[in-house]
Amino acid sequence: MIKTERIRTAWAFAGYLLVAIVACVALGWLAARIAANQLLDQAQQQLARVETGQPLWRWQLRKPHDLIAGRAFGNATVALDGGALRITGEDGSPFELGLPIAWSLDLRHWPILQLELQSSAAGTLGVVWQGSQTPACLALAARALTPDTRSLRVDLRSLDWKSADHSNCATPGIAQMLRLRIQLPSHASLRIASAELLTTEPMPHLQDVSIDLPEKVELSEQTVDRAQHWPMPLFRLPDDASTETMLSLRDQLRARWPAALIVPADAAPQATPTVSAHTAVTWIACAIYLVALAWLVWRPVKGRWRPWIEITGCLLGPLWLVMGLNWGLRPTPLGLAAFGGGLAYALAIERRHLQRLWRWPAAGRDWLWPLTMLLVTTLLILFYGHALRPLPLGHVIAYFAWAWLQQWLMLIVLLRRFEQILLRPGWAIVPVALVFALLHTPNGMLMQLCFVSELWWAWCFLRSRSVLPIALAHATCALLVESGLTGGLVRSLEVSARFFL
Numbered sequence: 001m002i003k004t005e006r007i008r009t010a011w012a013f014a015g016y017l018l019v020a021i022v023a024c025v026a027l028g029w030l031a032a033r034i035a036a037n038q039l040l041d042q043a044q045q046q047l048a049r050v051e052t053g054q055p056l057w058r059w060q061l062r063k064p065h066d067l068i069a070g071r072a073f074g075n076a077t078v079a080l081d082g083g084a085l086r087i088t089g090e091d092g093s094p095f096e097l098g099l100p101i102a103w104s105l106d107l108r109h110w111p112i113l114q115l116e117l118q119s120s121a122a123g124t125l126g127v128v129w130q131g132s133q134t135p136a137c138l139a140l141a142a143r144a145l146t147p148d149t150r151s152l153r154v155d156l157r158s159l160d161w162k163s164a165d166h167s168n169c170a171t172p173g174i175a176q177m178l179r180l181r182i183q184l185p186s187h188a189s190l191r192i193a194s195a196e197l198l199t200t201e202p203m204p205h206l207q208d209v210s211i212d213l214p215e216k217v218e219l220s221e222q223t224v225d226r227a228q229h230w231p232m233p234l235f236r237l238p239d240d241a242s243t244e245t246m247l248s249l250r251d252q253l254r255a256r257w258p259a260a261l262i263v264p265a266d267a268a269p270q271a272t273p274t275v276s277a278h279t280a281v282t283w284i285a286c287a288i289y290l291v292a293l294a295w296l297v298w299r300p301v302k303g304r305w306r307p308w309i310e311i312t313g314c315l316l317g318p319l320w321l322v323m324g325l326n327w328g329l330r331p332t333p334l335g336l337a338a339f340g341g342g343l344a345y346a347l348a349i350e351r352r353h354l355q356r357l358w359r360w361p362a363a364g365r366d367w368l369w370p371l372t373m374l375l376v377t378t379l380l381i382l383f384y385g386h387a388l389r390p391l392p393l394g395h396v397i398a399y400f401a402w403a404w405l406q407q408w409l410m411l412i413v414l415l416r417r418f419e420q421i422l423l424r425p426g427w428a429i430v431p432v433a434l435v436f437a438l439l440h441t442p443n444g445m446l447m448q449l450c451f452v453s454e455l456w457w458a459w460c461f462l463r464s465r466s467v468l469p470i471a472l473a474h475a476t477c478a479l480l481v482e483s484g485l486t487g488g489l490v491r492s493l494e495v496s497a498r499f500f501l
Contacts, residue, residue, distance in 0.1 A: 012426075019430055020455060024448045027437055028242060031444030035243040036264035038325065038442075038500055039250065043234075043261040048271040050203055050232065055196035056110060056259055059099050061085045062193075065330075068098025073179070084193035092186040096128065096179045099195060102501065103254040104132075107172035109231035110259070112198035113154040115180075119145040121188035125152065126181030127159065129172050132255070137161040137169035138181065145184070174258060201231055206261070206269070210234040213249060215241070232259045239265040243444035244491050247500070279334070286338050289317060293345040300349070307417035310349055314413060315435060317342035323441045327496035343405075346413045356412050357404070359466050366464035370473035373453050377477045377485075384489040391483055403475035404467070410436050410454065411461045411470065429458035440495045449490070453477065 049056060064070040064078045064085070072078055072087050074095030079086050089095060107129060115125075123145040130136040139159035143152050161169035182190055209230045215238040227233040235253055237246050246264075253260050263269050293313050301309050317338035321327050326335050347354075361367060381388075410432050418428035437451035457470045478493070486492050492499065 016430075016455070020452060023430075023434060023437075023451055027447045027451060028444050031243040031442045031447055032241065032246070034325070034442035035246050035444075035500070036237075036267075038497075039237075039246065040263050040267050040269060043263045043269040044272055046259070047206075047261060047269050050259075051271045055114070055198055057105060058194065058196040060194050066100070068100055068179075072097055076182075081191055084191050086189050086191045087182070088189040089182070089184045089186060092184070094126070094181055094183040096181050097192070099178045099180070101176060101178065103251070104258040105129075105175040105178060105197065106231065106258040107156055107175050107178075107197070109201055110197040110199045111156040111172060112200060113152075113156055114196045114198055115152045115154070115192065116150070116194045117145075117152065117190060117192040118150055119147060119184060119188065119190045121185050122146050123182065123184035123188065123190075125154075126183070127154065127156065128177070128179040128181055129156075129175045130177040131174050132176050134170070134173075135163045136177070137163055137172070140181070145182075145190070174256065199231065203232060204230070206234045210236065212236045212265070213238055215239075227257060230257070232261060233257055234261045234263070234269070236263055236265050236267065241265075243442060247491060282334060286317075286334055286341075289338065290341045293341055293348075297345065297348045307420045311414060311417050314342050314346045314349075314409070318439060322439050322496045325442070325497040325500075327498055329498065329501060343409070346409055350413055353412070356465075357408050357467060359468070361464040361466035361469055363464070366460070366466060367469040367472075369460045369463065370457055370470045371476075373456060373473055373477050374480070377480050380489060381480065381484040385484040386488060388480075388483045391479060396479060399479060400471070400475040403478065404471040406436075407457070407467045407471045407474055411458060411467050415458060415461065426462070429455055429462065432458050443491065443493070443495055443499050445490050446493065446495075449481075 046056065059066065061067065062083055062085070063080065066085070067078065070078075072095045075090040075093055076087050076095035077090065079088070087095065087097065113127065124141045125143045125145055126138060126140045127142050128136055128138050139156075139161055142154050142159050156172045161172070163169050180192075180195070184190060209227070209232065211227060211233060213235055235249075235257075237249055241249070250262050253262055261269055296309065296313055300306065317340075321335045321339045326332075326338075350356075414435060415428055415432050418431050419425040422428050422431075433451045433454040436454040437447040440447045440450050453474070457473065461467065461470055481490055482493055494501070
């Protein structure tokens with residue numbers, strides 16, 4: 001009898017191992033396809049803007065957070081002013097406005113700075129730029145400001161650039177910083193609505209400036225020399241590259257060619273901008289989703305379809321937000337409504353069993369089994385990581401609460417319903433682990449680590465039916481990864497569209 005039980009255990013372990021391998025391969029493939037499509041969409045939108053004469057870099061200045069640090073550098077205050085920003089100098093000293101840069105700017109090929117602004121008094125406009133390997137260069141008096149001025153067009157190539165020690169600076173090239181330096185009389189103000197960079201050069205045909213990259217992350221000197229003077233080269237990434245490899249190459253390319261078109265292997269970008277869903281239509285769909293969830297709380301469905309419907313209700317909003325790449329730099333009201341609606345529905349259908357959230361495990365060993373993943377995390381940091389970086393205490397405390405909420409959703413809300421659906425309830429840990437991984441789309445390596453971790457933690461939960469030790473293990477492992485593994489094996493802990501920033 002004991003021998004038969006051991007054989008069954010061995011076969012079950014082999015089955016879980018095979019499923020884990022297949023799932024990790026599939027998750028890596030899915031992440032790579034999403035990343036490839038995202039890069040192609042970005043290239044096509046970029047190409048469409050250039051071919052229709054639109055600015056490649058444009059800053060709409062409507063709120064303080066549209067500026068670096070959300071403020072002016074100097075003695076000046078920033079306020080909203082009818083779809084623009086009004087900056088008021090306090091003592092007549094110069095102040096600077098930093099323009100956010102996603103990666104870098106090509107001021108060599110896009111040297112025309114176009115500004116929509118108006119000052120309340122006479123003053124001067126200066127410009128500051130800096131590259132990654134160069135000191136900051138300043139043009140103190142690029143243009144004069146008058147109350148009659150509505151827009152300015154500045155050719156950065158024609159300015160007299162000086163460094164901090166008043167020595168000459170090179171002509172603007174690749175920049176990682178761009179600031180506007182304003183000097184106005186005391187209590188005078190500047191209203192600024194937008195800034196953009198334009199080019200005066202004709203764009204070459206893509207077939208004349210295209211390069212197929214070899215299957216390695218480092219750029220060769222031959223590639224660099226060949227594309228050195230192209231304003232918008234087309235780079236095709238290696239075939240079958242992982243998400244991390246594609247984004248690593250993208251970052252290297254953008255550092256040298258900020259306007260480069262970067263696409264998957266064998267792709268041919270077309271100047272057709274992606275048509276996004278209309279906001280009103282998306283809000284209507286979200287409202288229908290929220291109303292349907294409220295109805296299901298009031299009138300729950302009976303019968304064998306109930307677990308399917310409840311799983312769908314809990315996950316539809318969060319998966320739309322993450323897998324649909326709808327979570328960008330800042331959360332939107334629509335995204336928060338969809339994500340919060342799914343979580344609120346989960347709380348509503350589990351409201352009579354919320355005490356399971358803090359159920360204490362029956363045995364001490366139930367704390368130790370989930371913490372086994374700490375050993376795996378430590379080994380990954382030792383072999384692929386770097387020295388641990390300190391994390392803010394507030395972030396650590398908040399993440400423990402966030403991990404607790406995630407594991408409650410996975411193990412208490414979803415796992416029980418998957419157990420009701422599957423013929424073999426023990427296999428319910430597999431779809432739970434898959435859902436957990438998909439909620440970290442398209443971060444390929446993180447998705448794979450999350451799947452393996454959650455598969456183990458869900459198995460541990462079946463032994464103890466307590467979420468507390470698993471939430472503790474989850475939070476500790478994630479914080480260690482953030483502190484010692486991000487930037488290497490794991491690119492970042494970001495998900496959805498934030499992963500591509």
